[in-house]
Amino acid sequence: MFIVITWLFCGLGLYRSAISQNRPLIAGALTATSSPERIVSLAPNLTEILFALGLDDKIVGVPLHSNYPPAAANKPKTGTFWQPNIEAVIAAKPDLVITLGFEQQKNIAERLKRIGYKTLTVNIEKVTDFFEAVGIIGQAAGKVSQANQLTSNLRNKLDNIRSLFTGVDRPKVLYVVQRQPLRVAGTDTFVNEMIELAGGKNAIGRTIHKYPPIGAELVYTCGADVIIEPTMDKDNSLQQRQEAIKYWARFQTVPAVRDERIYIIDGDLVCRLGPRLDEAVETIAKCLRPKLFEN
Amino acid sequence: MKNLLTPKNLFLKISLALAMLVAVMFVCSLIGTESISLKAVFDRTSSQAQINPDYEIFVHVRLPRIILACLVGAALACSGVVFQALLRNPLADPYILGISSGAGLGVIIAVISGLNWTLWGRSPIAVFAFAGALGTVWLVWFIGRLTGRSSVTGLLLAGVVVNAFFSALIMFLTSIAKSQQVHSTIFWLMGNMTEENFSVLWLGAGCILTGALALFYIAPQLNVLSFGAEDAGSMGINIGKVQLAAFAIAALITAVAVSLSGLIGFVGLIVPHAVRLIFGPDHRQLIPLSGIFGAIFLIVADTLARVVVAPAQLPVGVVTAIVGGPFFLILLVKYSRKIGWAGK
Amino acid sequence: MNIIEISNLSFGYSRADVLRGLSFEVEAGCFLAIAGPNGAGKSTLLNLLAGLLKPKSGSITIDKAPIESYSTKAFAGKVAVVRGEFVPIFEFSVSQTVLMARTIHFGPTGFETRADRQIADEALLSTDTAQFASRPLAQLSAGERQRVFIARALAQSTDILLLDEPTSFLDLKHQVGIYDLLKTAQRQKGKTIIVVTHDINLAAQYCDKALLLGADGNYQYGDTTDIFSTHKIEKLFAVKGFHGQVGREKFFLPLGKFAKDNLSNHNQTR
Numbered sequence: 001m002f003i004v005i006t007w008l009f010c011g012l013g014l015y016r017s018a019i020s021q022n023r024p025l026i027a028g029a030l031t032a033t034s035s036p037e038r039i040v041s042l043a044p045n046l047t048e049i050l051f052a053l054g055l056d057d058k059i060v061g062v063p064l065h066s067n068y069p070p071a072a073a074n075k076p077k078t079g080t081f082w083q084p085n086i087e088a089v090i091a092a093k094p095d096l097v098i099t100l101g102f103e104q105q106k107n108i109a110e111r112l113k114r115i116g117y118k119t120l121t122v123n124i125e126k127v128t129d130f131f132e133a134v135g136i137i138g139q140a141a142g143k144v145s146q147a148n149q150l151t152s153n154l155r156n157k158l159d160n161i162r163s164l165f166t167g168v169d170r171p172k173v174l175y176v177v178q179r180q181p182l183r184v185a186g187t188d189t190f191v192n193e194m195i196e197l198a199g200g201k202n203a204i205g206r207t208i209h210k211y212p213p214i215g216a217e218l219v220y221t222c223g224a225d226v227i228i229e230p231t232m233d234k235d236n237s238l239q240q241r242q243e244a245i246k247y248w249a250r251f252q253t254v255p256a257v258r259d260e261r262i263y264i265i266d267g268d269l270v271c272r273l274g275p276r277l278d279e280a281v282e283t284i285a286k287c288l289r290p291k292l293f294e295n
Numbered sequence: 296m297k298n299l300l301t302p303k304n305l306f307l308k309i310s311l312a313l314a315m316l317v318a319v320m321f322v323c324s325l326i327g328t329e330s331i332s333l334k335a336v337f338d339r340t341s342s343q344a345q346i347n348p349d350y351e352i353f354v355h356v357r358l359p360r361i362i363l364a365c366l367v368g369a370a371l372a373c374s375g376v377v378f379q380a381l382l383r384n385p386l387a388d389p390y391i392l393g394i395s396s397g398a399g400l401g402v403i404i405a406v407i408s409g410l411n412w413t414l415w416g417r418s419p420i421a422v423f424a425f426a427g428a429l430g431t432v433w434l435v436w437f438i439g440r441l442t443g444r445s446s447v448t449g450l451l452l453a454g455v456v457v458n459a460f461f462s463a464l465i466m467f468l469t470s471i472a473k474s475q476q477v478h479s480t481i482f483w484l485m486g487n488m489t490e491e492n493f494s495v496l497w498l499g500a501g502c503i504l505t506g507a508l509a510l511f512y513i514a515p516q517l518n519v520l521s522f523g524a525e526d527a528g529s530m531g532i533n534i535g536k537v538q539l540a541a542f543a544i545a546a547l548i549t550a551v552a553v554s555l556s557g558l559i560g561f562v563g564l565i566v567p568h569a570v571r572l573i574f575g576p577d578h579r580q581l582i583p584l585s586g587i588f589g590a591i592f593l594i595v596a597d598t599l600a601r602v603v604v605a606p607a608q609l610p611v612g613v614v615t616a617i618v619g620g621p622f623f624l625i626l627l628v629k630y631s632r633k634i635g636w637a638g639k
Numbered sequence: 640m641n642i643i644e645i646s647n648l649s650f651g652y653s654r655a656d657v658l659r660g661l662s663f664e665v666e667a668g669c670f671l672a673i674a675g676p677n678g679a680g681k682s683t684l685l686n687l688l689a690g691l692l693k694p695k696s697g698s699i700t701i702d703k704a705p706i707e708s709y710s711t712k713a714f715a716g717k718v719a720v721v722r723g724e725f726v727p728i729f730e731f732s733v734s735q736t737v738l739m740a741r742t743i744h745f746g747p748t749g750f751e752t753r754a755d756r757q758i759a760d761e762a763l764l765s766t767d768t769a770q771f772a773s774r775p776l777a778q779l780s781a782g783e784r785q786r787v788f789i790a791r792a793l794a795q796s797t798d799i800l801l802l803d804e805p806t807s808f809l810d811l812k813h814q815v816g817i818y819d820l821l822k823t824a825q826r827q828k829g830k831t832i833i834v835v836t837h838d839i840n841l842a843a844q845y846c847d848k849a850l851l852l853g854a855d856g857n858y859q860y861g862d863t864t865d866i867f868s869t870h871k872i873e874k875l876f877a878v879k880g881f882h883g884q885v886g887r888e889k890f891f892l893p894l895g896k897f898a899k900d901n902l903s904n905h906n907q908t909r
């Protein structure tokens with residue numbers, strides 16, 4: 001029947017196009033030496049890095065709820081963080097698309113690469129990854145010196161913070177990302193690294209999951225000195241703190257609850273591993289040693 | 296005798312349906328989160344250095360996706376017809392005999408073990424899903440056979456048991472897996488239409504087309520079988536062979552569909568039903584028409600999934616479930632009195 | 640010419656044999672009734688004749704060839720089976736149902752030939768169901784449906800027709816109608832018809848030969864006039880009743896303990 005013939009015909013067409021595969025790279029004017037003019041970022045921290053490297057005018061696409069820096073809110077949107085919209089990306093006519101390394105974004109990067117777009121995938125899971133990523137992006141975008149400067153600035157600021165508490169005891173921190181069910185940040189996360197940079201240590205030990213759900217037993221035995229909860233709604237933090245204190249009230253034996261050292265911090269800032277790393281670490285450090293920062 | 300199917304009649308119906316399919320494909324390729332104009336797509340006069348986003352979107356994003364929806368929809372619908380005939384139950388769908396949990400198990404094993412077996416450029420997840428689906432359905436078949444050669448109930452119960460057991464396994468493996476892997480597994484399983492290589496699509500089309508043609512070839516026997524197994528035997532139909540062939544083909548094309556796009560529910564249930572309600576239970580027209588209307592249904596569902604909550608995308612399984620769920624309930628109420636749950 | 644030969648047939652579902660050493664021959668064009676009490680093995684025998692069960696010992700030959708030697712398709716060309724009517728789950732119409740019998744003769748495209756349609760048409764006409772041709776089976780009465788099932792068996796164009804209690808749930812008019820139909824098929828087309836039935840009176844009126852199966856494995860085979868004689872029936876069915884003669888054939892009315900005309904109650908006043 002004719003459907004079979006159509007199918008065979010398509011097959012032939014594919015075969016012919018496969019052997020004459022000389023599609024020019026859609027990157028257009030991008031050659032090996034020139035830098036990209038139209039960059040799309042698919043994650044908020046990547047956006048922040050791009051802005052920090054001085055590439056603001058070259059950015060033509062950011063994910064939907066980008067809010068930092070404020071200028072990012074005006075850029076064209078290319079879908080959400082979890083589900084980037086490939087059509088919007090293509091419509092932005094990018095010559096470089098930067099994505100993170102987790103499954104959905106890696107997937108999009110593969111699809112774009114298959115179509116012929118230049119993509120750059122960076123894994124930003126730990127602090128060292130982050131510094132490396134800054135370097136890679138700087139190189140790809142032709143902003144090597146700015147990248148180096150950004151990196152060294154950040155390292156200096158982190159050193160400064162560290163100098164404030166050398167030789168002092170490290171308070172135990174329980175970093176709670178979700179209350180129902182109770183989930184905390186484990187030792188294999190960048191949050192943990194931030195806690196350590198801020199002079200604390202994680203109240204729980206190693207776990208299989210990065211953000212494990214934990215039972216009430218562990219809360220009692222972990223002996224946390226400080227409980228930190230990030231929130232996306234920073235306008236309401238006072239009220240949220242009251243609610244948190246009420247929630248944790250039943251764990252009276254835990255030092256953090258006893259001493260009312262429960263803190264609500266800006267989730268937007270801390271849950272992103274980006275150029276505001278120093279601010280994030282400082283926020284945590286303030287929770288750990290409030291007196292030290294009171295001056 | 297009026298109202299009987301003739302070759303000419305069937306040819307006409309199929310042609311009309313195909314025309315509808317092409318029209319739908321065309322219209323839906325122009326719908327999406329970005330508005331593109333057909334003129335711009337074909338405007339190749341601009342130099343190669345300039346990117347033509349309209350062309351890119353049309354040819355590399357929309358078209359492959361629509362073709363994929365077409366293939367998967369057709370495969371699921373055809374296979375749904377077959378399973379409903381084999382099980383003599385209009386509420387059967389392609390996943391009823393363990394394909395869904397088998398695919399799910401395959402996927403989570405692929406993700407956890409990190410084994411990197413690829414086949415023909417398909418990702419390990421797709422390969423494991425295919426293997427899992429096919430392996431499980433044959434397991435159900437063999438268990439079902441133990442309860443009697445043409446016993447439908449045995450097959451159904453085996454399917455229920457295997458589904459339950461594998462689902463438990465999946466939950467167990469999910470709870471010990473890393474959260475990122477889990478997330479991507481679930482996302483994949485919910486049914487997703489992404490653009491594939493044209494070569495992959497071509498291969499898939501070949502498989503599914505061959506399967507559909509083979510099913511059409513045994514359609515008259517399926518008619519007799521779906522009437523009643525005992526009578527089929529005395530009318531000269533080799534029940535065992537026909538059941539095996541139909542089962543094998545349907546299982547294969549379903550496994551191909553699942554490996555291409557995850558688990559998309561309700562297509563294999565609703566489309567055969569609707570086509571049967573309108574055109575009657577003769578499998579010689581039920582199979583080709585269900586295939587075509589399954590393709591149309593999924594293309595439209597996918598288009599809705601793409602634009603309804605733009606810029607995010609709904610998994611296409613959500614759209615098919617929202618449309619399919621209420622329809623299924625209505626059918627259940629209508630048919631529950633007619634079906635004796637012990638098959639003949 | 641004997642179209643069916645049964646020799647020393649034995650069969651049982653478990654240890655006990657239902658049929659033991661059964662032997663008889665059926666002439667071509669004969670109308671045979673198989674009767675007996677429940678559990679005697681009537682349906683079992685029918686299933687053996689239909690090739691659905693394998694005998695434990697003994698043989699069945701159809702047209703001088705043993706049943707096992709026939710392929711499914713060839714056998715369907717020799718023997719057609721009619722069981723109780725039912726409404727299938729899918730809405731097949733009468734004509735679609737009858738045409739199913741011709742499936743093995745379909746052309747390579749999977750469609751019926753003109754000859755197939757003619758045969759089906761004839762079958763519908765002879766069973767007086769042509770007027771329902773495009774109606775779904777669910778819309779017919781039980782009697783009409785049973786006739787459609789018989790039409791389907793007729794469309795199979797076989798020499799032998801096996802029927803398992805075709806009139807069990809039918810009213811009197813339809814019972815007679817079915818038997819008339821079968822007798823016509825026997826007379827006009829020379830078909831060999833074997834009916835399993837509970838209704839021995841109707842069988843006596845229409846059938847040529849009868850096979851009485853007893854619950855203990857013994858059997859009797861012969862002309863209906865011989866077989867349906869008083870003492871044989873009473874003994875086999877373990878029931879007493881009234882015997883009468885209509886014309887050529889007799890009839891038997893079973894009378895239980897509390898039946899009005901129970902002979903042994905005649906002397907008692909109520």
